[in-house]
Amino acid sequence: MNFSPGKARRKWPFSKSACGETAKMVTGVTLLLVICAAYDPASAARRRATGLLPFWGGLFGERATKPRRAALHATVPLPKPRPADAPAIESEQPAVVNRSPAEGAAPVPKPRPADAPATKSEQPAEREQPAAPPPPSACRLALSEEIAIAPSIPDIHGPGGCGGEDLVRLEAVVLPDKHRVALKPAATLRCTMASAIADWVRTDMAPLAASLGSEISDLDNFDSFECRGRNRVAGAQLSEHGRANALDVRGVKLADGRSISLTDREVPRDTRETILHSVCARFMTVLGPGSDGYHEDHIHLDLMERHNNYKICQWNVWDPLPQVAPLLPAARPEEAPPREVAAKADTDKTDADKADAAKSDGAKPASPRAAGPKRRGANKKSAGKTGAS
Template identity: 60%
Template sequence: MVTAVSVLAGMQASPATAARPLSLFDFFGGGRPRPHRTIHAPKIPLPRPRPAEAPAAKTGKLSAEKPAEGEKPAAEPSPPPAPKPSACRLALTEEIAIAPSIPDIQGPGGCGGSDLVRLDAIVLPDKHRVAVTPPATLRCPTATAIADWVRTDVAPLADKLGSEISGLDNYDSYDCRSFNGIAGAHLSEHGRADALDVHGFKLADGRSIVLTDRDVSRDFRESVLHSVCTRFMTVLGPDSDWYHEEHIHLDLMGRHNNYKICEWDVLDPLPKIAPLMPAARPEEAPPRAVAGKEDGNKGDAAKPQAAEPAAKAAAPPAVPTPKSLKQARRRGR
């Protein structure tokens, strides 16, 4: 204890120690720690400049991980294989129609479909093309049915008109909408790419054949009617409803027991001039003056007989007398 006090006294008396704060090293000896010597980092030599005759360095990004020596780099994953074409797609060749495949459509509310094609033209047996204007987006079976109908039935009918068919007027094909565009109705076959609305045909001589035109040959329109009703499940035209007065709707909608709907009235032409006056009087008819005189005589003879009841009915009622009033009062009691 005496030693510690003496040490403290000595430290207080030292002027060097009074100028700095005390630390544990002052009590237990050793003084303040000596500073370490500065450590100098070794100089790293830089690479020499690239020789001018050296090949140019590649600027492409190197892969983060280099394969080990003798190890082959990992192959990139291959894309999924494309779906195999359907039997319909294989059968619908360019000898029948120009109809390239298009991607499947997945629309809202069940719209769209798979195995779709864009029907650009139909190739007739003589290699002549019938352009579809505008091109129709259809399922492959529907496009095949349209192409076969034009090739087999419509082309011979057009030949009877004295020309060759050169175009099909597409009124509507794929359209994501309800039946007749009515809100809340079920999905139309147009929304499934299963329907085509045909407005008419174009002939090579420049004529246009509108299927709903009354002035077009009735035989031609009736022949088309029988043809489409045989091939398609639904046929709607004039007089089916007012939505189909200007085109013919065709689709392949399946129903129970293969039930078909064929509603298309082939209407007669309207008269050029409406009849305003009655037809001329036949020569064998009696003269108008004689007929009028005879009718007048008959009327005069019948007048006395018909006038009596009329006169009685028009006579004023009799004025009641005081005697008759008294009798009426008695009956009322």
């Protein structure tokens, strides 16, 4: 066989570069094993105990620990104990010497009890003064005790805009003759609404009661201030009752005991129409029967402000119901005899009628129909007798 360098290279593909890379790999693995062996925990602990360094001499930052000197604890000297035969120590507090003011010493002030009031000198020089109440409004000044009994009450600020300011509790309206018309119960209203109610009662309702031959004594308050929506519907717009700007009236009571219900059909129509015209001329909103189904038994009055002073007056004055056949019998007349006597008389009359009927039946002659069969029988008997003879 003929071997040449070129052929040998093709048969065994080794070169210098391949041998060099193999040598580098073997060297790296050997160095890694040596380092791992040097970092064995047991070996490292022994070297620290003996103070020996690895063969690379602290190349990777490891240093031998140097022994430190033990810390010296200084002893603090204590005082010697007091001898038993030493004199007793007097109190270190200075004695208080009572001196009179004449000797120049200021008198010691006595302690003041905790519940004692503060003197003028102890009171602060500048104390915060409470805010002065606002002056009364023009409406409050005009609504005097000669017109209405309406004491002022604090302002109300509720949720959703409920309440209002310049509020009063309208208890009664004073007529020009000093007679009082009570509101039952008392109404919580704004001063302007209370003034309008008082003017209506004094100017319109009092003359109406006088025309009926009496005087007004009570005003039936069905509802005044109440924080709620319109018609008590959940989520509805705030009612004027929630602003203390409305009053629901059910009727009035007269001094002679009569009651006038504003929605009763039995009340004369002209009386109800007179009240209708008076309230529609004074108030911004009037709701009654026929308005929305929520005011069939009372009249709603308020002073709601609208654009161009627009008013709403919805109150149908219904006619009385038609007369129908009574469901019950008419009342017994006062001049009628007692029921027991009348019942006995009716019984005697019935017995007498029966006796008369029986007598009349016995006195009547027999009818031809009743006598007919007897006659036919008699004829047969007579015929038999004739044939036998």
